[in-house]
Amino acid sequence: MFPALWARLKGSLKEIMLAYDPATNPLNNNEWAFPLCEIIHILGFAFSIGTVALVDLRLLGLAFKSQPASKVLKDTAPWTLVGLVVMWISGPLIFSSDPVMYLNNASFRFKIGALLLAMIYNYTIHRKVAMSEAKGAGAKLTAIISLALWVSVVAGGLFIAFV
Amino acid sequence: MSLETFGQWLQSADVATALRESALVYPVVMTSHLAGMALFGGMILMTDMRILGLALKSYPISEVVNGLRKWKHLGLTITAGCGIFLFWAKADQYLSNPYFWMKISMFTLIIIHALVFRGSVYKRAEELDRAPVLPTNAKVAAIMSIVLWSGVVTAGRLIGYYEPPQKQQASTVLHQPIVAQSTR
Numbered sequence: 358m359f360p361a362l363w364a365r366l367k368g369s370l371k372e373i374m375l376a377y378d379p380a381t382n383p384l385n386n387n388e389w390a391f392p393l394c395e396i397i398h399i400l401g402f403a404f405s406i407g408t409v410a411l412v413d414l415r416l417l418g419l420a421f422k423s424q425p426a427s428k429v430l431k432d433t434a435p436w437t438l439v440g441l442v443v444m445w446i447s448g449p450l451i452f453s454s455d456p457v458m459y460l461n462n463a464s465f466r467f468k469i470g471a472l473l474l475a476m477i478y479n480y481t482i483h484r485k486v487a488m489s490e491a492k493g494a495g496a497k498l499t500a501i502i503s504l505a506l507w508v509s510v511v512a513g514g515l516f517i518a519f520v
Numbered sequence: 521m522s523l524e525t526f527g528q529w530l531q532s533a534d535v536a537t538a539l540r541e542s543a544l545v546y547p548v549v550m551t552s553h554l555a556g557m558a559l560f561g562g563m564i565l566m567t568d569m570r571i572l573g574l575a576l577k578s579y580p581i582s583e584v585v586n587g588l589r590k591w592k593h594l595g596l597t598i599t600a601g602c603g604i605f606l607f608w609a610k611a612d613q614y615l616s617n618p619y620f621w622m623k624i625s626m627f628t629l630i631i632i633h634a635l636v637f638r639g640s641v642y643k644r645a646e647e648l649d650r651a652p653v654l655p656t657n658a659k660v661a662a663i664m665s666i667v668l669w670s671g672v673v674t675a676g677r678l679i680g681y682y683e684p685p686q687k688q689q690a691s692t693v694l695h696q697p698i699v700a701q702s703t704r
Binding site: 423436 | 576578674677
């Protein structure tokens with residue numbers, strides 16, 4: 358049953374892709390719509406990555422030293438989520454302007470991979486370490502990996518225009 | 521010296537030429553510019569939202585303002601430093617781009633904002649913690665900060681969308697009516 362269902366789903370996906378004409382997308386027909394999406398996207402990731410960075414600075418022992426790491430995480434988490442939601446709305450809109458180009462773009466693929474990895478990492482290992490009040494090399498390494506993952510998402514996004 | 525020749529002179533420097541022509545270094549500098557925005561722009565937003573009482577309410581204002589100050593300074597240095605190099609590499613294009621001047625204007629306003637509110641608000645974070653009600657000037661400072669920094673990001677992104685009027689196009693437009701007349 359499942360392979361048949363999957364085949365049907367794949368077939369209809371392909372049909373949708375073929376029937377979809379990006380030229381009809383409002384983002385391609387309004388001078389301001391696309392840049393506006395990009396600006397919102399940038400402000401969105403400033404929010405999410407900036408707040409993750411606060412937790413990372415705490416784990417590195419470089420900021421909010423008088424507060425426990427778990428508290429910094431809990432207090433910034435809602436804003437991280439707000440930023441992620443903004444990105445996951447503006448991002449797919451940007452993608453919809455030219456799906457085939459994005460899907461074939463190596464940097465876009467890298468970015469999506471890095472983003473999924475960064476999000477999974479953020480809500481599993483990163484969260485666990487911050488909640489456990491871990492100190493020392495382990496906590497620092499967790500923070501550095503987190504920063505590296507998020508910066509690579511930004512890099513992947515920017516390089517879409519350069520590959 | 522016109523603005524155009526000044527821009528061309530600026531970008532004719534070896535460093536600028538090398539950066540402009542590098543397929544890898546140029547986007548890497550741009551990535552640092554953007555990553556700086558992500559890491560430290562977020563801190564600016566969170567600081568202002570703490571002053572306004574919208575986020576991190578259980579932290580004293582002074583802890584957020586003073587604790588993040590050096591990180592925001594470092595972030596600004598990285599972001600603006602990379603930005604200056606990006607400008608330098610293509611100075612000619614930037615100087616004739618209205619959005620670039622919009623961004624410079626925003627920055628001028630940010631410097632004025634700093635001159636006005638640094639001493640009266642940000643350097644007196646402890647007083648804000650003791651105040652029973654948030655003083656109006658602190659509220660204005662935080663809101664202006666969010667507006668101006670978002671404005672810098674907006675103007676910066678729009679720089680990429682400006683299409684300079686092309687000299688060649690202008691000449692073809694000029695010739696068209698003449699051709700049309702002669703064929704009539």
